[in-house]
Amino acid sequence: MSFRGTASYATAGAVPPLVASAVSDAVELGFDLCVRPEIGRLLAVLAGGLGPDAIVGEAGTGTGAGLGWMVSAARPDVQFVTYELDADRAASAQRRFADYPNVTVVAGDAAGLFDHAPFDLLVLDGGPFGGKKPGEQPIDPVPLLKAGATITIDDMTPTKQWPPHFEGQVDEPRVHWVEHSSLVATEVDVAPDLSVIVGRCWPSSD
Numbered sequence: 001m002s003f004r005g006t007a008s009y010a011t012a013g014a015v016p017p018l019v020a021s022a023v024s025d026a027v028e029l030g031f032d033l034c035v036r037p038e039i040g041r042l043l044a045v046l047a048g049g050l051g052p053d054a055i056v057g058e059a060g061t062g063t064g065a066g067l068g069w070m071v072s073a074a075r076p077d078v079q080f081v082t083y084e085l086d087a088d089r090a091a092s093a094q095r096r097f098a099d100y101p102n103v104t105v106v107a108g109d110a111a112g113l114f115d116h117a118p119f120d121l122l123v124l125d126g127g128p129f130g131g132k133k134p135g136e137q138p139i140d141p142v143p144l145l146k147a148g149a150t151i152t153i154d155d156m157t158p159t160k161q162w163p164p165h166f167e168g169q170v171d172e173p174r175v176h177w178v179e180h181s182s183l184v185a186t187e188v189d190v191a192p193d194l195s196v197i198v199g200r201c202w203p204s205s206d
């Protein structure tokens with residue numbers, strides 16, 4: 001979940017026009033879970049550092065706020081592929097990015113990302129890949145990532161405890177990501193109530 005994401009733009013100051021437009025559609029659709037601006041800015045920093053013809057994957061487009069942060073910061077030749085299960089949100093993002101030949105918004109399950117892998121940057125912000133909801137298993141990210149690629153798993157609650165706990169239990173998905181043998185990963189607090197796991201993929205040779 002995205003911690004009052006859409007509403008938080010009311011006090012976020014200036015944001016890129018693509019982001020403002022995505023948030024406006026989210027309000028119209030009653031979609032509360034736009035990426036928070038603090039994470040959007042981090043995504044912009046990561047996407048803005050990508051080299052020519054890099055490819056970015058995103059699970060859970062929403063109406064395209066995070067996508068707007070990234071596309072606004074990235075080189076125009078960076079490719080984006082993003083999946084959104086909800087038809088209305090996907091249609092909103094498709095309209096917004098219709099004039100961006102480097103952006104593909106797919107209305108469908110994020111499992112389709114495997115068809116476009118490996119990525120230079122992978123943003124997990126929807127669907128079961130992050131393993132954050134009860135009954136979901138976090139994926140092994142290695143087949144989805146190039147060597148040296150970056151992955152983010154959004155919307156954690158900051159904790160200073162190790163192993164991390166969430167709602168009184170060891171937070172196994174968070175342990176999975178931070179201690180994954182093929183990632184160098186850490187949790188970055190972007191606000192007092194919000195953190196993101198950021199990892200870099202270095203697949204082990206064994």
Ligand SMILES: C[S@@+](CC[C@H](N)C(=O)[O-])C[C@H]1O[C@@H](n2cnc3c(N)ncnc32)[C@H](O)[C@@H]1O
Nearest residue numbers: 034035060061062065066084085109110126127
């Ligand atoms: C937290 S919101 C995403 C926010 C968005 N990334 C942004 O930048 O504003 C999570 C989204 O994931 C979508 N979703 C859930 N399961 C999915 C799946 N299996 N495949 C693709 N999208 C999914 C939901 O419909 C929802 O719009």
